[in-house]
Amino acid sequence: MYRLNLIQLSVENIFGTMEKENNDILHELTQSEYKYGFYTDIEMDMAPKGLTEDTIRFISARKNEPEWLLEYRLKAFRHWLTMVEPEWAHISYPPIDYQDIIYYAAPKRKKELKSLDEVDPELLETFKKLGISLEEQKRLSGVAVDAVIDSVSVKTTFSETLEKQGIIFCSFSEAVQKVPELVRQYLGTVVPSDDNYFAALNSAVFSDGSFCYIPKGVRCPIELSTYFRINAANTGQFERTLIIGDEGSYVSYMEGCTAPMRDENQLHAAIVEIIALKDAEVKYSTVQNWYPGNKKGEGGVYNFVTKRGICKGTHSKISWTQVETGSAITWKYPSVILMGDHSVGEFYSVAVTNNFQQADTGTKMIHLGKNTRSTIISKGISAGQSNNSYRGLVKMTKRAANSRNFSQCDSLLLGDRCGAHTFPYIKAENKTSIVEHEATTSKISDEQLYYCNQRGISTESAIGLIVNGYAREVLKKLPMEFAVEAQKLLSLSLEGSVG
Amino acid sequence: MLSIKNLRASIEGKEILKGVNLEVRAGEVHAIMGPNGTGKSTLASVIAGRDIFEVEEGEVIFKGKNLIGMPVDERANEGIFLGFQYPVEIPGVSMTNFMRTAINEQRKYRGLDSMPAQEFLNRMEEKKRLLEIHSKLANRSVNEGFSGGEKKKNEIFQMAILDPELAILDETDSGLDIDALKIVAHGVNTLRRPDNAIIVITHYQRLLEYIVPDFVHVLFDGRIVRSGGKELAFELEDKGYEWIKEAQV
């Protein structure tokens, strides 16, 4: 998937999509349903099913965690027990049995892995199927990958190169061992452990994830990338990601996801926290293609994620770019707290739903500092019998004088059995700030499809073209290797949605 | 190349084409004329395969293949091009991407590899010159924000890029000023070859001064009521469509 020949990319890039990629889309369109639905048979070290304080102690012990972190988990767990699942999102699903989930699963291994040769060959095979051969990754793409299979980060590439610049990019568990004071200083400062039901659950049982620290004045020379994948049956995945951009630093971070195909629903409740100090810029890009369930709406991932960043210092900037094509249910609102004066928050989103998928996604821009700016571009695409909602909050507090927000929320409908909903909430507590909101709903017309067909373009390709065109504003915000991937995904996930 | 026999077609139960016969051979240019609402665009749509029209009777054979029931994109891939009377806008899809997808799907249908990027770009440039298109067409979305004249030129531009065996141009002249008309006509004439054919649908004789047809047909009330050489166009211009109507009664 990331095995892209960069030389070829730069030549072909004039087109926005690559010629070869386009053929691949066509090829894949005629192919099967969920491409990543394979299962890797690796020996697993697992916690027993269910969730009690003992489960948490088990996880914490396995990870050799300091006492304060165990306490953090237990406090979150005790709070979680007092909470109820939110019901306000525009989604519906059968009740989740939290005692029927395995909260810790790790590939068994005997010693610390120092090189790729020591990694389980089955695991490497999985990476190959995912298209992220770590070796090739190193040579070709200049992307550092932190691959997370189920709950343990298996191998982090490039860390050494990065370390020379003082950049720390490793698994969360490793960070807890290596830089516990940094973790302790920032963990839970953006998403408190009692923030919401799923955040509390994650804070109690989080397994692993990525940690990233960019020191003062350092511009991270490569795109950092994490690859998530849910593997074992009945395991929930609870990643924890913490990204800290120190003063004047810059980093672009990419997260990709796949999950094998299963009948049961799999729970995924991650937390991502971003801290941008004075003059720092953090770009966070996601391409999410968890298994969405089959055409009848059976199976698929429940994706209940809390992502939030804080622009702590003046002139800091955080942008979220996401392409959401997967999961049976997506519940996700990457947000920015604009605390520093002149800070900037951005949210660019494409969310596709097909068949029986449900997505309730959007953002919150909380303006606290003066002269802060936020931009929201949301492109919803619904097909089949799916439901796609945008839910956004823009809040201008009293202190946030002369701040601005611009929101553009567009919906594209394919067919007439799907739904698109927009819930923009605006709270303006001062008179000098400006909030602009624009929304459109459109359909792909028969005339447009006929026109494309008449030029020899099949209906599937035509939809791919139109949808990619519609989402272009967001796609162009993605790092290049992600953009190509995302374009393919958009076409793939709308397969068979018209006709 | 194209053989239409006793073609009857209707929309929403209303019969529009009432038995059309037409033979087009390679190397020929045919003009179809007639007053508004007589079914000229309908005939073009039925040849292209638009499914809102119901074919009740008759046959349409192209290069020996029966077109009835064949999907629109397959007909296009077989070499049929329709220059639309009212081209539709496709926001967000650049002309480059659109044309490249079209050309490569057509090549794939014919068992050819995709056109190399550079060759494609060269072709775009060459055809832009042919049609004297000066705008940054390549980056603009298909027909979006194009003036009436630009849209028509863009149809011929696409025809030039795709190089079809049979092109049907539906009122390409309407909305063009005389200069643009000459450019378009020059473009079409350049594409004329012994191995392709063109059907020009027009309301006025004006275009036919520049694209000289081998045959002229008058479509009236869903039937071809008169066929002849290019002089028929001048006769029509002189006497007006009233003359045809009267001749009918």
Ligand SMILES: Nc1ncnc2c1ncn2[C@@H]1O[C@H](COP(=O)(O)OP(=O)(O)O)[C@@H](O)[C@H]1O
């Ligand atoms: N989409 C349509 N729905 C209903 N009637 C149509 C449609 N398209 C064409 N017609 C009817 O078919 C007849 C012929 O139209 P058309 O083929 O466009 O004529 P021309 O191109 O010769 O002006 C007209 O009576 C018109 O109202």
Ligand SMILES: [Mg+2]
């Ligand atoms: Mg017409």
